[in-house]
Amino acid sequence: MGLTKNRKAAAAKLKDNTFYSVADAAGLIKEVNCTKFDSSVDLHIRLGVDPRKADQAIRGTVTLPHGTGKTKSVLVLCTPDKEEEAKAAGADYVGLDEFVTKIEKGWTDVDVIVATPSVMPKIGRLGRVLGPRNLMPNPKTGTVTNDVAGAIGDIKGGKIAFKVDKAGIIHASIGRVSFKPEMLLENSMELISTIVRMKPSSAKGTYLKSVSMASTMSPGIKIDTKSAAANA
Numbered sequence: 001m002g003l004t005k006n007r008k009a010a011a012a013k014l015k016d017n018t019f020y021s022v023a024d025a026a027g028l029i030k031e032v033n034c035t036k037f038d039s040s041v042d043l044h045i046r047l048g049v050d051p052r053k054a055d056q057a058i059r060g061t062v063t064l065p066h067g068t069g070k071t072k073s074v075l076v077l078c079t080p081d082k083e084e085e086a087k088a089a090g091a092d093y094v095g096l097d098e099f100v101t102k103i104e105k106g107w108t109d110v111d112v113i114v115a116t117p118s119v120m121p122k123i124g125r126l127g128r129v130l131g132p133r134n135l136m137p138n139p140k141t142g143t144v145t146n147d148v149a150g151a152i153g154d155i156k157g158g159k160i161a162f163k164v165d166k167a168g169i170i171h172a173s174i175g176r177v178s179f180k181p182e183m184l185l186e187n188s189m190e191l192i193s194t195i196v197r198m199k200p201s202s203a204k205g206t207y208l209k210s211v212s213m214a215s216t217m218s219p220g221i222k223i224d225t226k227s228a229a230a231n232a
Contacts, residue, residue, distance in 0.1 A: 019224040022192070022231070025213040026184035030177055032218050038069070039177045039216035043188055045170045045195060046210040048203055055200050058170065059163035061141050062194040066183040067158030069176035072111035074152055075099060077119050077137070082148050086114075089149035090156055100126065108133050112161075114143045114151045134161070162191070168209075170195065177215050188213070193232040 013032050020028065029041055049056040075093040076086035077100070086094045093099065093110065096119055103126050113130065115123060115137035123137070130136040137143040141161040145151050162172045174187040192211070199207050208229050212220040 014219060014221060019222045021227050022188050022211075022213075022223055023181070023185050025221040025223050026181040026188065028221055029181075029184065029213060029215055029218070032221065033177045033215045034218050035177075035216055039218070040068075040070070040173050041175045041177060041179070041184055041213065041215045042171060042173050043191060044210075044212045044214065044220065045172075045192070045208065047164055047168050047170065047195070048206045048209050049164060049168055049200065050203075051164050051166055051168055053202065055202055057164060058195065058198055058200075059140055059161075060194065060198060061154075061159055061161045062191050063154060064158040064160060064174060064187040064190055066175060066179065066187050068160060068173045068187075069179060070111075070173070072155055073109075074155055075110040075113045076148055076152070077113060077115040077123055078148060079116065079118060082116055082146075086148045086152065089152040091148075091152055096122070103129055108135060110135070112143065112155050113137050114145070114148060114155070116146055116148065117144055120144060134163070162195075174213075184213075189228075189231060192228050196229060196232040 033039055047058060049058060051057050073092040076091040077096050078086060078094065079096065083094050100123060106129065108129065113135050127136055142151055142154065160172060162170050164170050172191055174191055175184045196208070208225040211223040211225055211228055213223060214220040
């Protein structure tokens with residue numbers, strides 16, 4: 001399939017074989033956006049790691065200073081004594097058995113699932129449904145906790161989870177096209193800095209292999225990894 005007229009026009013605004021600073025990319029993203037809606041802006045970060053090795057399977061969370069521009073829906077799986085706390089904190093769905101049954105039947109219409117440690121044995125079997133969708137609660141991402149209210153506050157306030165895929169790439173949303181460039185810059189640097197700090201000692205060679213910024217269906221803007229790492 002050939003490129004659309006709008007996509008060609010957007011790509012023409014980027015110089016061939018040019019790598020931009022994060023600040024310049026944040027300023028350009030609106031110019032090369034091809035959609036009429038408020039597109040998501042994502043960072044794609046390729047790391048020099050082997051995801052097959054446990055200590056190099058980079059995974060974590062980061063709270064973006066300006067959030068992602070999207071209100072996330074949260075399901076809390078918990079015992080009855082925690083339900084009121086979850087509802088008061090702003091959870092969109094709260095319960096246990098009824099949602100376990102729904103999920104077993106394929107329901108996954110939420111952005112994040114938080115669970116208390118006591119219910120993990122009951123929801124462990126949901127991994128086959130939730131795992132491929134990155135929805136399985138995990139202590140490393142703060143989604144398995146007794147502090148239900150705190151977890152919901154973090155998620156609603158701009159906390160995102162990220163992990164490296166099988167190809168060694170992290171894909172993460174850092175805002176919307178409507179964000180001011182400085183907001184995208186600050187969100188980007190918060191994510192990059194967090195990932196740089198997580199570099200495993202066993203990873204050899206170049207850690208940040210490539211970084212690009214792109215909005216939905218727009219051409220990717222290549223970012224200079226040396227300047228990004230230096231400012232992280």
